[in-house]
Amino acid sequence: MQIKPILSALRRHKAGTFLIAMQIALTLAIVCNALFIIHQRLAHLSEPTGIDEPDIFVIQNEWVGSSTTDQADAKILEDLRVLRELSSVQDVTSSNSYPLRGGGWDDGIKLKPDQLQDTTGSTVYFADDHFVDTLGLKLIAGRNFRAEEISRMDWRDRLGPAQVMVTKALADKLFPQGDAVGKTIYLVGGPTTIVGVVQMLQAQSVDRWAADFAYRSLIVPKRLATSLGVFYIVRARPGQLDAAMRTAPKALFEHNPRRVLDDEAGVLSFAQVRSRAYERDRGMAILMGVICVVLLAITAAGIVGLTSFWVGQRRKQIGVRRALGATRRDILNYFMTENLLISSAGALIGVLLAIAINLWLVTRFEMNRLSLVYVLAGVVILLLLGQGAVLAPAMRASRVPPVEATRSV
């Protein structure tokens, strides 16, 4: 295949050639970055929480009327008892929050009492002795809380538990040697001792600002007793999630109707919690996906349109070539090669453009650097797209009969 005649032919169609190349370049630049964003978002929303999600649901309970801390605590204990008596419920715990909830209580942790800057931030989960079992956490060192260690507190009280459990990620950050159990750390409220380490427990927020301590969670042996209400995290018996989600609110209202369970978010299965937490990420990924597909379709349509035009314009030349002995294959190859040349030039510009756009996104939107895999994938996709798009017009060109050479126009 001779490239030189193709090039000289293209020189006569500068505008069209340039437009196709530009379109390929722009599409490549956008598609690479979009694919990259999709991948990041999807990776983000499949991060594990560390809890046994399929059987868990959450009840957000708010009280009506004010009550003292003691009264609120008594009401919570009664509710826990009511829920534990249900046949479809395996275990229940009360907490101030749960993973993927969105917001909650964060605290800084120091290793020495007089340290000025926190060693790390962490998410704080309030827990009783049922917390580990209910959530299905894996204890990898030390021990669980004992029932007598659980005390109550109002949510504006100072956080000063005698003992805490931490996640492995937090333990590794604080004590890289792996000997966290038995060590003392300092919270805002004072010193505390680590008694246990759990394998994994994700933080409440999955936002970017919380990414640094995404798995650094602190579990404190406290029951949050406030008139405002608490979360009951319920673990249904295997396969009885639906039944438990139906009966639990009913049982709570039967026991004490002076409460509010929100219509929309009062009772949520963990699958719902998960989908709520990542709605934005999923939406963005879908949007990017749609944009990619439409862009590729438009680019392909543009290539088909312009190439068809060229084929129509060159019918006579094609006829002459055929009459001079070129096979149909030669004609097909001619147009395929022509497109490959234009696409490659476009892809080259596109790669530079993609990297430029990514650098700009990095400074503007705190995104990561584009990995070259995506650029490469983009190049392959667009070259294939170009070849695919040019196929139909090229086939039509190859069917031009040699006799065309003798016709005038």
Added chain:
Amino acid sequence: MFGYYLDLALRSLRRNKMLTALMVLAIALGIGASMTTLTVLHVLSGDPMPGRSATLFYPQLDPQDMDGYEPGKEPMQQVTWIDGMNLLHAKRGLRQALMTGGAVPVQPAQSGMDPFYSDARYTSNDFFAMFQVPFLYGRGWSEADDNDKARVVVITRTLNEKLFAGKDSTGQTLRMGDTAFRIIGVLDSWRPNPHFYDMNMGNYVASEDVFLPLTTARELRFDHNGSTDCWGTGGGDEEHMETAPCVWLQFWVQLSGVSDAATYKEFLVHYSQEQKAMGRFQRPPNVRLPTLMEWLDINKVVPGDVRLQTWLAFGFLLVCLVNTIGLMLAKFLRRSGELGVRRALGASKREVFAQLLVESGVIGLAGGMGGLLLAFLGLWLVRKQPSDYAALAHLDMSMLLITFLLAVGSSLLAGLLPAWRACQITPALQLKSQ
């Protein structure tokens, strides 16, 4: 002449339906995508207090101790009770208000209605005048009510409709947290976007349903919502919020203008020095006085995802335009014969150029119409999203106009090159080869 060109354009467009459809679709997709995201961006970056935002300021002080001190760092985002009250009572601005958010349990007197929680705003009396809050019935409370911790409440139209079926409820009693309040005002519909005065609640949430004096709310120990940032040995339990080293209140001041702002800033510096001399503040004075719009900027209110989508959509529009240019080029050049005849019969280059531009304008108009439909579809999809701003995404008149201008303008732009190239045809050559 225009009519004739239009006729020619329509004929030509009808001749090659596939190509025409492709061009219209490309423009429609580009316009639809960019208008959808632009509308969302426009709604989100709007001015919540048009005409007044330049006179509203959000003073910031730095009341922390020396722990973690870095010179020049952004001071805290809220104020303590002591500072808030001092600034409020100093009355150095035209108007000022100290506030925080909260949630109150409402116990309806109506039988058959369950108690429920309402979002509340605890604030001082200038709030309504300062933010130009419209009243349907009654009025806000007075400074005396603030000082007396009066049991008065202002409710929104929504709550009024829920509890009193929309009738004038001023003078009626509303029970909240086992306390009886006298309703003194009902607000007309009011939803500043963003929810600028307290962004702890979510940036685009609707306004609270219940407004009552901050002093009253504190005396009754109503729950306060939002962030409470404490430092040093401050635990900030609910009983001692008045003295705790914690910031948890928002303070807004209305000033007459920029020159006034300089004076007010000086006052803030003096105040900080005074407090430092008294031993309350430890850091050197570090004050800021952003205007409302600057405050929104500092808080990065418009979500990054929305900005990203807008850029993406314009990239998309660009690809669509390049595509349309290519297709038009093909289309116009294919008609060399026809154009050659026209030229030979005496049409000037200008006239041929005008004719082709009319054709691209028609494509733009059709594309714009399609784009508008797509934008409606896009915004409908956006409204189905869960974000708190979703409900706000509507196309207004100005955006409608922009859609059409963008569509026609961009397709004319796309038509320029192909039309110009088509004009360069030498009539004789075309006729000869016929």
